[in-house]
Amino acid sequence: MSGEWMKLGIRKRLAQQLEEEGLGEPTPVQREALPPLLAGRDVTARSGTGTGKTLAYLLPLLEKIDPARPVPQAVVISPTQELAMQIVRVAERYGKPLGIRALPLIGGASLSRQVERLKTHPQLVVGTPGRLYELVTIRKLKLHEVRAVVVDEADQVFALGSPKEVEALFGAMLRDRQIAFFSATLPGPMAEVERQWMNDPVRIDIDPKQRVAAGxxxxxxxxxxxxxxxxxxxxxxxxxxxxxxxxxxxxxxxxxxxxxxxxxxxxxxxxxxxxxxxxxxxxxxxxxxxxxxxxxxxxxxxxxxxxxxxxxxxxxxxxxxxxxxxxxxxxxxxxxxxxxxxxxxxxxxxxxxxxxxxxxxxxxxxxxxxxxxxxxxxxxxxxxxxxxxxxxxxxGGAVRKPAGEARGGAVGPKPAGNARAGTVPKSAAPSKAKLKQKRERDRDRKDKGAPRWLKSKRQGES
Known part of the structure; x- marks a missing residue:
């Protein structure tokens, strides 16, 4: 089974690890993306979530990184902290056996601590646009030897107002660096970024019906x-x-x-x-x-x-x-x-x-x-x-009570005899008042600790 990966250009060691982890057969986006990425082409790929996009771009990056060179050689840009950490976990799982160090650089974390960790000389950097840009600006992160950059969830990265930061990062890298955009969706505004920064990109568009998981x-x-x-x-x-x-x-x-x-x-x-x-x-x-x-x-x-x-x-x-x-x-x-x-x-x-x-x-x-x-x-x-x-x-809505019951009254026949509807014999009036007071006391006890929306609902039903 590892032969499927090796046919696409993945080394035997990585292919065997993929097979051992139950990934014996590449997904459609991996089959389409691996050859052009390994060949150094720029790529724009659209494929559904959960279809293996992360490995589709990480495997080519790991194949190209030289573990003997202690400088950042590849960058992955993520819109969120959590996604960046997930990418790092995958990169470490497959990169550590090859001697490749991956480092997360995300907003919300200590800047000084990240500067210290850069001294471990990672070859792969994964981060959010703002923090990567900040570290480049203060000259703590040097990208002049980066040959490949991937923007994951590209539509979201640019929708969050990060185009200028991302373009500044592109400008800090080698002029002939490889660029890849990956996302489940690639809206129209992305076309302008493609025209400006990419060189004859390979466009991969998995069938829209396959963008939503079949199961x-x-x-x-x-x-x-x-x-x-x-x-x-x-x-x-x-x-x-x-x-x-x-x-x-x-x-x-x-x-x-x-x-x-x-x-x-x-x-x-x-x-x-x-x-x-x-x-x-x-x-x-x-x-x-x-x-x-x-x-x-x-x-x-x-x-x-x-x-x-x-x-x-x-x-x-x-x-x-x-x-x-x-x-x-x-x-x-x-x-x-x-x-x-x-x-x-x-x-x-x-x-x-x-x-x-x-x-x-x-x-x-x-x-x-x-x-x-x-x-x-x-x-x-x-x-x-x-x-x-x-x-x-x-x-699917709440079950409604009959109109009379919803107002607190009983649903039933009108009072017998000559009494007018709505009148109550004088002898019964005091007991009704006491019952009402008791109901209100019971409701107040229940309302202790209840959220305001529930109190309002109960008051409306009383």
Whole structure:
């Protein structure tokens, strides 16, 4: 099996290690990217998340680096700290046996400590644009012998406002350096960067239908907006995942959702884009180790995360476009493993699912939550429940009480006799008042420690 890698130009030692780790056969993007990269060509590659992009560019870099030369010879630029650390871990796994040292240089970490570690003379540097640029500016990082540079998640690097920093880094390298862009998506603005900095690049575009992992189920659940917390709770109880990554579009909503999920008894961590390196690293370590079941994140914070064996992605808010859907969905089902993506939408957002399905060539199927399980809407049992009046539960929203009960009153016949509707015999009035006071005292006791949204809900029902 190692012969497959060797045919593409990978040395026997690396090929055997890949085979020993269960990677006996290259993925499509690796088959397409390895030959031109090993030949020194500039490359622009678009391929789905979890399809082996990291090894597609790291293996050629490791093949070209001379471990006897104690200077940076290759650079990988990453949009986020976490992705940079993941790349370093892979580079160390395959580079250490070859005598190649890899060093992370990321924002949020101690600058002075990184300057000290540069004295170990790494041959491969992996970092975020801002920190790499800063170290070059203060002349602590010298790139004049760098012959190859890779921009991973290239669309995100340039979208985050880093073009000038990246171009300054390009300018500090050898004039004939090799450049490669890798990402799941490559939007139009990238074309200008290609024209300016690349020399006749090889363009690799894996079939869009292959950009979303084949072993992933794509479902959506319809819920009224006010019922989303209850819908997400019931969804998690129905699927019972060992862990799940939950996406929100608005960072300002994360703390609110964290409180709601904690109140329901879930262990939750949050991943903010502007959190410092230590907090983010500790959060991911707790999530990966299983000490935390749910991770709430935004698109930028979770970009490029590789969480081994993640079974479930829940989009509390639908992705803003198909490209973001690809990146979110790519957190599960990596390297051929199974996974599930569930998007919670309002009735008015159903068209978004239809649009993504057509753009990505995937089947986005509706599911309903009923009796603690997820069902297809046309299942006979679910259809029967709707005829029986349980439509709210089957659709995914909270089950509504009858109108009278929702207001606190009993549903039943009007008082008998000549008494007018709404009047109460005088003899019964004091006991009703006492019952109301008792209900209010009970509610106040329950409200202790509850979040404000739940208190408001209970007050509205009283």
């Amino acid at each position: 992933v189920d794509h479902w959506y659940v319809i819920s009224d907006k006010r019922d989303k917390p209850d819908t997400v709770r019931r969804l998690l109880h129905a699927l019972r995942p060992s862990s799940a990554l939950l996406f929100l579009n608005n960072t300002n909503e994360i703390a609110n959702w964290e409180a709601k999920l904690r109140f329901e008894g879930f262990t939750v961590e949050t991943l903010y884009g502007d959190a410092d390196k230590q907090k983010r690293a500790a959060t991911l370590e707790r999530f990966r180790s299983g000490r935390c079941r749910l991770l709430l994140a935004t698109d930028v914070a979770a970009r490029g995360l590789d969480i081994e064996g993640l079974p479930l992605v829940v989009q509390i808010d639908p992705a803003l476009d198909a490209d973001r859907y690809i990146h979110r969905a790519g957190r599960t089902g990596r390297m051929g493993k199974p996974g599930t993506v569930v998007t919670v939408i309002t009735p008015q957002e159903r068209f978004i699912m239809d649009k993504f399905g057509k753009q990505l060539g995937i089947g986005l199927e509706e599911r309903v939550i009923y009796k603690g399980k997820l069902w297809e809407p046309n299942d006979p049992e679910v259809r029967g429940s709707r005829r029986g009046g349980a439509a709210g539960e089957a659709r």
